[in-house]
Amino acid sequence: MIIALLIAWLLVVSIQLIYILFVFSRTAFYRQPEQNVPNVQATSRTKSISGITIVVCARNELANLTELLPLLNAQNYPDFEILVMDDRSTDGTSLFLENDISHLQHVRFIRIDKEHEHVTPKKYALTIALKKAAYPIVLLTDADCRPASDGWLSGMVAPLINDQKGITLGFSPYEHRPGLLNLLIRSETLFTAVQYLSLALAGRPYMGVGRNLAYRTSLFFANKGFYTHMNVTGGDDDLFINEVAIKQNTAICIDPDTFMWSKPKETWAEWRLQKKRHLNVGKYYKPGNKFRLGLLTGSHVLTWVIAFAVGIVVLVHEVVPYSFTANEWLLLLAGTGLFVLRELVFWGIVGRISYRLAHTVHWASIPFIDLLLAAYYGLAGLKTVFRRRKKRLYWR
Numbered sequence: 001m002i003i004a005l006l007i008a009w010l011l012v013v014s015i016q017l018i019y020i021l022f023v024f025s026r027t028a029f030y031r032q033p034e035q036n037v038p039n040v041q042a043t044s045r046t047k048s049i050s051g052i053t054i055v056v057c058a059r060n061e062l063a064n065l066t067e068l069l070p071l072l073n074a075q076n077y078p079d080f081e082i083l084v085m086d087d088r089s090t091d092g093t094s095l096f097l098e099n100d101i102s103h104l105q106h107v108r109f110i111r112i113d114k115e116h117e118h119v120t121p122k123k124y125a126l127t128i129a130l131k132k133a134a135y136p137i138v139l140l141t142d143a144d145c146r147p148a149s150d151g152w153l154s155g156m157v158a159p160l161i162n163d164q165k166g167i168t169l170g171f172s173p174y175e176h177r178p179g180l181l182n183l184l185i186r187s188e189t190l191f192t193a194v195q196y197l198s199l200a201l202a203g204r205p206y207m208g209v210g211r212n213l214a215y216r217t218s219l220f221f222a223n224k225g226f227y228t229h230m231n232v233t234g235g236d237d238d239l240f241i242n243e244v245a246i247k248q249n250t251a252i253c254i255d256p257d258t259f260m261w262s263k264p265k266e267t268w269a270e271w272r273l274q275k276k277r278h279l280n281v282g283k284y285y286k287p288g289n290k291f292r293l294g295l296l297t298g299s300h301v302l303t304w305v306i307a308f309a310v311g312i313v314v315l316v317h318e319v320v321p322y323s324f325t326a327n328e329w330l331l332l333l334a335g336t337g338l339f340v341l342r343e344l345v346f347w348g349i350v351g352r353i354s355y356r357l358a359h360t361v362h363w364a365s366i367p368f369i370d371l372l373l374a375a376y377y378g379l380a381g382l383k384t385v386f387r388r389r390k391k392r393l394y395w396r
Helices: 002-028 043-048 062-073 093-099 121-132 152-161 180-201 217-222 238-244 268-282 287-319 326-356 363-386
Strands: 052-058 080-087 107-112 137-142 145-147 167-169 213-216 250-252 260-262
Touching: 002 180, 002 287, 002 326, 052 062, 052 121, 052 152, 062 080, 062 093, 062 107, 062 145, 080 093, 080 121, 093 107, 107 121, 121 137, 121 217, 137 145, 137 152, 137 217, 152 167, 152 213, 152 250, 167 180, 167 238, 180 250, 180 268, 180 287, 180 326, 180 363, 213 217, 213 238, 217 238, 268 363, 287 326, 287 363, 326 363
Parallel strands: 052 080, 052 137, 080 107, 167 250
Antiparallel strands: 137 213, 145 260, 167 213
């Protein structure tokens, strides 16, 4: 029994080391290519890349839009528009867009007055936005986000100067707040980014975040938009990218100037609702993506579960008069050594990525976050298996 447990421990820790050393390290040591990005002073380069449409879908986001739109309007880029999709807002958003944005020369808006049964509201709003976009490349964000600099737009579209590239995956960190909830949100955001950025660099892109995502409208319409999942709540970003992203057409951007800061959820109830929506779309991923993510997450959880089980076994053997055999001692020492190595490598690689991604979490907290995420993923997995399905529709 103990031998089987130790062999299983060696196996899952080895899987973890493979991911950390050969996948995650790609993001840790990635060098963002320098691009000849068009700017206001060098409009002669704009032939390499055309204008950009920034799309913001908003429902009852008046307070956020009053802050966000001036920041987007001030982006340092020669040719762009900001298209706000006002989806049935009742908080005065329409009056604001009609009367108070004349000084924002890049902003225009479209009002949506009703829902449609065949498609979720946000996917409908995005589809209309892409149909009405004045330019062939769109850059998506949300109303509760704020760009890190006036170079956000130019940096995010720079990889698309290469005609072979159709998608740029960006990063969207959450603002720092006190408390365990905020730490968990930032930790989960970091590790999600570690996964989707690293797998994209490894030639296996599978998702992006709609808070900071650019792609060509031709790619959207060639895929028939959200047709295969238009009734699935959520997935307007990751399910679409999961369908169309391949090694050849996907680039990442982790220049700090291109980060799009987001406001985190303030209550556990709001966060649980958000996570429920995100977990729901994962089952629609391609089989290969589900296998790779399942292997990564499962080995992460089992690394810690078996570590605690082995610890209990060792304590029991200290009390019960029983001695380990030579083979058991050998496996125990090998497993413990490999586990310690995995912890150190995880600390170094993920800590470096966190440093590069806006210091999302402090490097000293990485070991605790490693355990915290293992517990979170384990509980989330169990809840997904045993929860009762409820049919409710949310805007996003």
